Amino acid sequence: MNEINQNISFSPIIVGTMRLGKWGANMTTSELENFIHQCLEMGLNDFDHADIYGHYTTEADFGKVLKNQSSLRDKMQLTTKCGIKLTSENRPTHKIKSYDSSKEHIIFSAESSLKALETDYLDVFLLHRPDYLLNPHEVAEAFETLKKSGKVKHFGVSNYTTSQFDLLHSFTPLVTNQVEISLLHLNAFDDGTLNQCLKHGIVPTAWSPLGGGAIFSDSEDATNQRIQKVANELSEKYKASLDQILLAFLYKHPAHIIPVVGTSKIERIESSLQASKIKLTHEEWYELWEAAIGQEVA
């Protein structure tokens, strides 16, 4: 039995925005508008942001679309994150890169994201990275203030270890731990993260589910070659693309991992959406696992 009801559900894939703005495709407002419309038409209403994307500019790029078409806002679920302080001309007071989960910074960040995204509420607000100086009392207070004011509906974390998650979750309910999971990054399967999500009924969301594109781009790498070989064979069997097989590997896990995909190509988003229909067998899953770790299981 799931311990708590999170009252939140995500679309089968979450659309990552990190590479849509200045850190990638650098879409114009009309390109972004088109992209958002097409995602919504496919039934994908979850968009993943962070204050820092594009050096603190991508939320505002997205916000321009919402400003032009405010009716879009209620059709989507917006996640954003705070807590990493980058040195940037857009944040001249930051002297060094650091993490900050103080009440003051959390509330400042939520207000800034609301403004940039041209909205008056966030669906999900995540602490982006564990802060060594995190005070759970203070975080819980900040979250309560934001929740009571209607500015944020749900809270979560990203890149938290299981003990960090346990600690904060005992002070304030968390709906997700967004962690890196892909065939190139398997830690969550072994370090208790997915078990913890299963135990508490929490949705694990997976960033860089295609290894940030590395599986496709580095063809000299031995791990990539092994993964591609197995994935290509499975692609033939399932009449699927390589991306779909790599995502099917995540969907097979009983914790119901939701991939946060990072492509800026709408046809790749469309293709990703079909991946949940591919049901790999246990052995096929382990073939991919074996290819990823370079040896058979013990």
Ligand SMILES: NC(=O)c1ccc[n+]([C@@H]2O[C@H](COP(=O)([O-])OP(=O)(O)OC[C@H]3O[C@@H](n4cnc5c(N)ncnc54)[C@H](OP(=O)(O)O)[C@@H]3O)[C@@H](O)[C@H]2O)c1
């Ligand atoms: N919480 C965190 O700490 C954290 C960290 C990093 C990212 N994130 C979130 O996770 C999202 C996804 O991360 P990600 O972008 O690294 O994910 P990803 O989906 O693993 O990688 C996306 C990259 O792979 C490329 N790609 C996808 N399919 C391809 C194919 N068939 N052939 C060649 N290249 C392909 C994409 O290029 P094209 O655009 O050309 O398709 C893009 O550059 C981000 O947008 C962000 O929202 C969160």
